[in-house]
Amino acid sequence: xxxxxxxxxxxxxxxxxxxxxxxxxxxxxxxxxxxxxxxxxxxxxxxxxxxxxxxxxxxxxxxxxxxxxxxxxxxxxxxxxxxxxxxxxxxxxxxxxxxxxxxxxxxxxx
Amino acid sequence: xxxxxxxxxxxxxxxxxxxxxxxxxxxxxxxxxxxxxxxxxxxxxxxxxxxxxxxxxxxxxxxxxxxxxxxxxxxxxxxxxxxxxxxxxxxxxxxxxxxxxxxxxxxxxxx
Numbered sequence: 001x002x003x004x005x006x007x008x009x010x011x012x013x014x015x016x017x018x019x020x021x022x023x024x025x026x027x028x029x030x031x032x033x034x035x036x037x038x039x040x041x042x043x044x045x046x047x048x049x050x051x052x053x054x055x056x057x058x059x060x061x062x063x064x065x066x067x068x069x070x071x072x073x074x075x076x077x078x079x080x081x082x083x084x085x086x087x088x089x090x091x092x093x094x095x096x097x098x099x100x101x102x103x104x105x106x107x108x109x110x
Numbered sequence: 111x112x113x114x115x116x117x118x119x120x121x122x123x124x125x126x127x128x129x130x131x132x133x134x135x136x137x138x139x140x141x142x143x144x145x146x147x148x149x150x151x152x153x154x155x156x157x158x159x160x161x162x163x164x165x166x167x168x169x170x171x172x173x174x175x176x177x178x179x180x181x182x183x184x185x186x187x188x189x190x191x192x193x194x195x196x197x198x199x200x201x202x203x204x205x206x207x208x209x210x211x212x213x214x215x216x217x218x219x220x221x
Contacts, residue, residue: 032207034209034210036212042214042215043114043200043212043213043214043215044153044200044212045212046209046210046211046212049209089152089153093207093210095207096158096165096166097143097155097158097166097168098143098155098202098210099155100145100152100153100155101152102151102152103152
């Protein structure tokens with residue numbers, strides 16, 4: 001059972017555009033929500049993370065928006081660049097494990 | 111500072127054999143997590159070790175097992191290998207349920 005639901009499965013964006021990936025969860029015990037970026041053949045790299053007491057966190061071109069009441073969070077990639085083409089995973093953590101969404105493959109067209 | 115290191119990078123085994131995968135966490139990290147990433151699929155949680163103890167395991171058969179050593183490094187063992195065990199096996203480490211950092215993975219191919 002997927003504890004974290006992620007959408008879309010894939011998206012294509014033009015260079016300079018905005019990529020938006022959404023995630024939803026049910027387990028209210030989750031208290032830490034990271035995003036990971038993965039390139040083919042590599043391990044996932046931690047991109048940005050948020051805790052539920054904050055509604056938004058921004059690091060460079062990457063922003064997490066968090067809606068605790070709706071149990072949803074999203075990643076916005078501003079000014080998307082070809083080097084951002086990768087698979088992005090949202091995740092949520094409780095006392096027992098880090099649960100991942102199914103991933104979103106982002107393709108940035110030059 | 112060294113990141114999470116996994117060995118070997120690639121491993122080819124025959125169906126029915128055993129595979130042993132190793133992980134060295136970031137210095138100071140006491141938790142090690144193992145994930146399986148089959149082709150085209152997401153990250154499936156396998157095992158979590160913390161302070162030498164198995165804290166949680168995912169929905170995998172008992173032939174997937176492991177351990178954590180006193181220096182916090184970890185080993186994942188897969189017995190009686192099946193073709194569908196072919197995947198990228200990822201190890202991550204963290205301290206006190208903080209940020210988890212992943213290694214580059216071990217690509218296991220079962221033929």
